[in-house]
Amino acid sequence: MSRTRTRALTAAALMLAIALGWLAAASATAQEADGLVAGQILMGTAGATLDGSALQVRLVILEAETVAGTVDATVTDGRYEARVPALLSRTYVPVITYRGIQYFVPPAILDPSAPEVVQDVTVYETTTERPDLxxxxxxxxxxxxxxxxxxxxxxxxxxxxxxxxxxxxxxxxxxxxxxxxxxxxxxxxxxxxxxxxxxxxxxxxxxxxxxxxxxxxxxxxxxxxxxxxxxxxxxxxxxxxxxxxxxxxxxxxxxxxxxxxxxxxxxxxxxxxxxxxxxxxxxxxxxxxxxxxxxxxxxxxxxxxxxxxxxxxxxxxxxxxxxxxxxxxxxxxxxxxxxxxxx
CATH class of the missing domain: 2.60.40 (Immunoglobulin-like)
Known part of the structure; x- marks a missing residue:
């Protein structure tokens, strides 16, 4: 199978799960949480302050290009963090939701020899006023x-x-x-x-x-x-x-x-x-x-x-x-x- 097709299948599985609401119901099988996926959530809108109450962070777990479960991350002072098993067979995709808009962080694969991945993400405030599109x-x-x-x-x-x-x-x-x-x-x-x-x-x-x-x-x-x-x-x-x-x-x-x-x-x-x-x-x-x-x-x-x-x-x-x-x-x-x- 080509890399392009593999990426497409992975993206399709992820997007389908999100759109159908599977993420809320899925849960990960309990294993030793010896890995860490974390990062800072930054505000990209000038003059705005990040509203922690409008944030939700969830890690989608992919195994063999299918959604195997999810893990909720904790968010403190704009930093998200989730302890998860460091397994090469798994891919973790952090999904940040801010004011109803989803942001996807690049997929993280945790190697047991390097079990931590830190990736920041920028979110934005919303507007109903049409910009110069x-x-x-x-x-x-x-x-x-x-x-x-x-x-x-x-x-x-x-x-x-x-x-x-x-x-x-x-x-x-x-x-x-x-x-x-x-x-x-x-x-x-x-x-x-x-x-x-x-x-x-x-x-x-x-x-x-x-x-x-x-x-x-x-x-x-x-x-x-x-x-x-x-x-x-x-x-x-x-x-x-x-x-x-x-x-x-x-x-x-x-x-x-x-x-x-x-x-x-x-x-x-x-x-x-x-x-x-x-x-x-x-x-x-x-x-x-x-x-x-x-x-x-x-x-x-x-x-x-x-x-x-x-x-x-x-x-x-x-x-x-x-x-x-x-x-x-x-x-x-x-x-x-x-x-x-x-x-």
């Missing part, structure tokens, strides 16, 4: 076609920047972003376990905390209908915020042609996956896209049968998989897709 990049990938049904599956990732020093938690519904969907969208959902996604009024409303001083990855999926008789579809990817770059990627063999419109143009092909299971993606891109503007490209000559690519790595009916994503919760969606071979 921008998008570093938007990437839309065609991941499935079913010509029989006249349907396509798209995966979209927006890397959203928050220049402030507070976590933006959105309006009274928690909505922080609204992503316009393509014409003909039948279903829409998201893959971020800590967020919720609602298809409404021609957009996916995203209720996901936007973290400060970094980029937040917002991953959404849409199932889109097209006219089989016409055998082409004009895709418009609209930016809700100013975006440095917008791209559309289509696996080789899915279409006869990509026809960029307006300010969009062809870019160098990209290759995804791990050899020998790689896929070449044809790319159309547009730089400096303003709020409400978008990249427009016409997709022509759809492949006559269902297709599979390294982004999904499945041998079944791909559209059925895409449809299934909208029938389950976001956390299950994320874990399922990553178990099937996501990055």
């Amino acid at each position: 921008t998008i570093e990049s938007t990437t839309v990938t065609l991941v499935a076609i079913d010509r029989d049904l006249g349907q396509m599956g798209f995966l979209r990732e927006d890397l959203v920047r928050n220049p402030g020093d507070r976590v933006y938690i959105g309006d009274d519904r928690g909505v922080t972003l609204r992503l316009p969907v393509p014409e003909g969208t039948l279903e829409g959902a998201g893959d971020n376990p800590e967020g919720t996604f609602t298809l409404e009024a021609g957009a996916i409303s995203v209720a996901l905390p936007i973290r400060p001083l970094s980029t937040t990855s917002v991953v959404t999926r849409t199932l889109v209908a097209y006219d089989v008789a016409e055998d082409k579809y004009t895709l418009r990817v609209t930016a809700p915020l100013a975006a440095d770059l917008v791209q559309v990627r289509v696996p080789e063999g899915f279409l006869r042609d990509l026809a960029p419109q307006g300010g969009a143009g062809r870019a160098d092909d990209a290759v995804v996956g791990e050899a020998p299971d790689t896929t070449t993606l044809h790319v159309v891109s547009q730089a400096a896209v303003g709020p409400g503007q978008g990249l427009i490209v016409t997709l022509e000559g759809f492949a006559p049968e269902r297709r599979v690519n390294a982004l999904t790595e499945t041998t079944g009916a791909v559209i059925a998989v895409v449809v299934a994503l909208f029938a389950v919760g976001g956390a299950v969606t994320a874990a399922t897709l990553r178990r099937r071979g996501g990055a």
Whole structure:
């Protein structure tokens, strides 16, 4: 098994456990606590003081890429500390929750010869006042076609920047972003376990905390209908915020042609996956896209049968998989897709 896939499985197990609430119920098997995982919790918001009553720290225990239990850490004067067994077979992931926002500390593996790991983490206050958000990049990938049904599956990732020093938690519904969907969208959902996604009024409303001083990855999926008789579809990817770059990627063999419109143009092909299971993606891109503007490209000559690519790595009916994503919760969606071979 590759390192990339191992990391993906570990992340999937952890995120699924957190999202489904397993962490609160899990408990670790009693063993000699000869190791230490500790660190200082720092406040990253200017002028704010860490509120100890709003803190919770729990260590998630991973064994063989599955969640084996949890251990609550003590927190004193902003320092968290947990005594745990120093076993090479275990990985400990400290999860800090501050005002409802989760922060993940890098995984710790305790060697009996070096049984202590100290890692600090910075947390931030929250705000409902929208900061000057921008998008570093938007990437839309065609991941499935079913010509029989006249349907396509798209995966979209927006890397959203928050220049402030507070976590933006959105309006009274928690909505922080609204992503316009393509014409003909039948279903829409998201893959971020800590967020919720609602298809409404021609957009996916995203209720996901936007973290400060970094980029937040917002991953959404849409199932889109097209006219089989016409055998082409004009895709418009609209930016809700100013975006440095917008791209559309289509696996080789899915279409006869990509026809960029307006300010969009062809870019160098990209290759995804791990050899020998790689896929070449044809790319159309547009730089400096303003709020409400978008990249427009016409997709022509759809492949006559269902297709599979390294982004999904499945041998079944791909559209059925895409449809299934909208029938389950976001956390299950994320874990399922990553178990099937996501990055």
